[in-house]
Amino acid sequence: xxxxxxxxxxxxxxxxxxxxxxxxxxxxxxxxxxxxxxxxxxxxxxxxxxxxxxxxxxxxxxxxxxxxxxxxxxxxxxxxxxxxxxxxxxxxxxxxxxxxxxxxxxxxxxxxxxxxxxxxxxxxxxxxxxxxxxxxxxxxxxxxxxxxxxxxxxxxxxxx
Amino acid sequence: xxxxxxxxxxxxxxxxxxxxxxxxxxxxxxxxxxxxxxxxxxxxxxxxxxxxxxxxxxxxxxxxxxxxxxxxxxxxxxxxxxxxxxxxxxxxxxxxxxxxxxxxxxxxxxxxxxxxxxxxxxxxxxxxxxxxxxxxxxxxxxxxxxxxxxxxxxxxxxxxxxxxxxxxxxxxxxxxxxxxxxxxxxxxxxxxxxxxxxxxxxxxxxxxxxxxxxxxxxxxxxxxxxxxxxxxxxxxxxxxxxxxxxxxxxxxxxxxxxxxxxxxxxxxxxxxxxxxxxxxxxxxxxxxxxxxxxxxxxxxxxxxxxxxxxxxxxxxxxxxxxxxxxxxxxxxxxxxxxxxxxxxxxxxxxxxxxxxxxxxxxxxxxxxxxxxxxxxxxxxxxxxxxxxxxxxxxxxxxxxxxxxxxxxxxxxxxxxxxxxxxxxxxxxxxxxxxxxxxxxxxxxxxxxxxxxxxxxxxxxxxxxxxxxxxxxxxxxxxxxxxxxxxxxxxxxxxxxxxxxxxxxxx
Numbered sequence: 001x002x003x004x005x006x007x008x009x010x011x012x013x014x015x016x017x018x019x020x021x022x023x024x025x026x027x028x029x030x031x032x033x034x035x036x037x038x039x040x041x042x043x044x045x046x047x048x049x050x051x052x053x054x055x056x057x058x059x060x061x062x063x064x065x066x067x068x069x070x071x072x073x074x075x076x077x078x079x080x081x082x083x084x085x086x087x088x089x090x091x092x093x094x095x096x097x098x099x100x101x102x103x104x105x106x107x108x109x110x111x112x113x114x115x116x117x118x119x120x121x122x123x124x125x126x127x128x129x130x131x132x133x134x135x136x137x138x139x140x141x142x143x144x145x146x147x148x149x150x151x152x153x154x155x156x157x158x159x160x
Numbered sequence: 161x162x163x164x165x166x167x168x169x170x171x172x173x174x175x176x177x178x179x180x181x182x183x184x185x186x187x188x189x190x191x192x193x194x195x196x197x198x199x200x201x202x203x204x205x206x207x208x209x210x211x212x213x214x215x216x217x218x219x220x221x222x223x224x225x226x227x228x229x230x231x232x233x234x235x236x237x238x239x240x241x242x243x244x245x246x247x248x249x250x251x252x253x254x255x256x257x258x259x260x261x262x263x264x265x266x267x268x269x270x271x272x273x274x275x276x277x278x279x280x281x282x283x284x285x286x287x288x289x290x291x292x293x294x295x296x297x298x299x300x301x302x303x304x305x306x307x308x309x310x311x312x313x314x315x316x317x318x319x320x321x322x323x324x325x326x327x328x329x330x331x332x333x334x335x336x337x338x339x340x341x342x343x344x345x346x347x348x349x350x351x352x353x354x355x356x357x358x359x360x361x362x363x364x365x366x367x368x369x370x371x372x373x374x375x376x377x378x379x380x381x382x383x384x385x386x387x388x389x390x391x392x393x394x395x396x397x398x399x400x401x402x403x404x405x406x407x408x409x410x411x412x413x414x415x416x417x418x419x420x421x422x423x424x425x426x427x428x429x430x431x432x433x434x435x436x437x438x439x440x441x442x443x444x445x446x447x448x449x450x451x452x453x454x455x456x457x458x459x460x461x462x463x464x465x466x467x468x469x470x471x472x473x474x475x476x477x478x479x480x481x482x483x484x485x486x487x488x489x490x491x492x493x494x495x496x497x498x499x500x501x502x503x504x505x506x507x508x509x510x511x512x513x514x515x516x517x518x519x520x521x522x523x524x525x526x527x528x529x530x531x532x533x534x535x536x537x538x539x540x541x542x543x544x545x546x547x548x549x550x551x552x553x554x555x556x557x558x559x560x561x562x563x564x565x566x567x568x569x570x571x572x573x574x575x576x577x578x579x580x581x582x583x584x585x586x587x588x589x590x591x592x593x594x595x596x597x598x599x600x601x602x603x604x605x606x607x608x609x610x611x612x613x614x615x616x617x618x619x620x621x622x623x624x625x626x627x628x629x630x631x632x633x634x635x636x637x638x639x640x641x642x643x644x645x646x647x648x649x650x651x652x653x654x655x656x657x658x659x660x661x662x663x664x665x666x
Binding site (some may be wrong): 011029066094095136 | 174336339341375377404409411414430490561563566
């Protein structure tokens, strides 16, 4: 994790880019800014809330409110790779719970956790629109369909 | 020798089952020219490679569930089946999805060659009220949950005076089991843009937004690229003024598929539902008149303008006109996208297009309309697929997602899953949904763990009544339906889970 001063400088640069991009009539949208911060840093550090609030022209409560509302916004640093398992109905019908158990066993973590080596974070999603080839697992942006529990080690280990 | 022209889908689901690996290998072959198209939606056959046929034969040949070892035969033209011999595809009536599997999603010239932008050209020649009249004749209803007449919304926005009006595509309809919105954005993005422009022309809108689920990165990317191409071609202007379209990403909140929550989110805030009225058509984004419709609704509009409202009205049933995009998933033999006129029974759809059950599975229940949809047992399958039949049955068509569950499904666990979903996704604005879904999940946890009594099952149905009648939006209001229909149709599974001394006492 970067140390705090450099992180803040990076953040300030990013915030000025994001806020500068919006035209005068289009005031910077808080959610868009938070997503941009997360894209760059992997998460939105809670100590950056005042800084973001100042830049965006919102209150700290506004920022904290939006940050805590959206499931995709993280306030902690995830592992290098984020694995998401789909828990939508088609995946449920096609036994995603068995795939989840295989992930739990292989990674040694449950949903919401990051492994000790900070390589993997496991998250759940309700639908990735991949229902016709369920069950689905995503590693970062790579989607895998018709996943069998036995495939989990070979899928995951490519990212180690 | 002329290289063989091969077609392979670039759709997310096709890629998830190996299309990219095949593409990489094909690109290394000098005797094959590869074109990446959208998917035909016959996902049970993906990855699927098509090949142009010369020597007098019409149509294309198809190789299904292709693996790397099939590639030499495909390049040489050995084997394969004629495309039109696949009943799943030949039995459909594709209008909104007519380009699927044929065009390259971002080839603007191909879109135009196949009739693209004709609807917009017609709309530009028509008076605003005539466009709305055409939609009225068409009988088009919003292809989302409420199935509200589209013309009526457009008319309200048209008649409301304002210096700014907006067209917003709800591309965050995240009902599990549905994927046609993703397919339209990835596979035929110009059709969506054309639908937006026709709407903008009709109501006098000044700006458009596509609010896309974060879970669909390829769709958002395709939309951004398509907007750029349309802009470069000089088509992104109305009445001599530029009409900007922004593609905005959501952040994983299901409620943002509700139109007012979506607008809150688009304005940068928590995606919390607004009380209605006022409706967005009158007071929407930044309190200006705004049409919010889902992807499929906008994508249906260009054909209506090209072919006329009467053509659209001639398809389907009395009060459900046109075609519906059904997305079949779960334990069926043939999961995939089907476009047919409204009216066919659920049973016929599952038999004819779903191909019956997946190998080794026996039918238990089907759910239509996502996580808030009712569950149907086998005895209820003769229901025709149209808005009113579903509404009369206390069910919803929603976005046309159909998920089939087999005998191994634990209905108590499934009910708990639905309530947990609502608890996770509730925006928290209204108490019945926020607290009700948590209490519902707790009660279903007790049933699931064999720790509940009959009194707790009664409490669960009482709670469901409260949520149904008092919630602010459909998330809380519909959440009880899958749970109650699971209890109604599979009572034994709930009764036997009650605490030992309660079980079997009636």
